[in-house]
Amino acid sequence: MAHVKKNDTVVVLAGSNIKERDSSGRIVLKRARVLKVKPREGKVLVEGMRIVKRHVRPNPRRGIAGGIVEREAYIDISNVMVVCPACTRPTRVRHEVGADGRKVRICKRCGGVIDK
Ligand SMILES: [Zn+2]
Incomplete structure (x- = not known):
């Protein structure tokens, strides 16, 4: 991904x-x-x-x-x-599987979810 x-x-x-x-x-x-x-x-x-x-x-x-x-x-x-839409800074991302089983991208700076 x-x-x-x-x-x-x-x-x-x-x-x-x-x-x-x-x-x-x-x-x-x-x-x-x-x-x-x-x-x-x-x-x-x-x-x-x-x-x-x-x-x-x-x-x-x-x-x-x-x-x-x-x-x-x-x-x-x-x-x-x-x-990152949460902290508005350029960031590297981490991939995680959310509670609903969907893959989401997480901001490495603030931990916010990048995918809605
Ligand atoms: Zn962020």
Whole structure:
């Protein structure tokens, strides 16, 4: 079971353009939403992170104009950390089986449950 799931809020730990200034002017890691997870390959797609330019060939029959398109590229899952909704900090997770038998992810910082 991967430590990251679709629609998680995450920070990216490696690469360029991973930081921003918060409202008080401090430099912090950008927080972004997970669009897609490929658990087998260990890759994730994160909204607005690791943008690459792709050259697209025009295809008039499909209404594709062609040119340069900016898209997210897959990031190694080990470079992504989940932001805990309870303590709002990036954290490592522990897997546990809940009372109802469902697997849940637990924040290693605050012990809060990450999965609702
Ligand atoms: Zn937490």
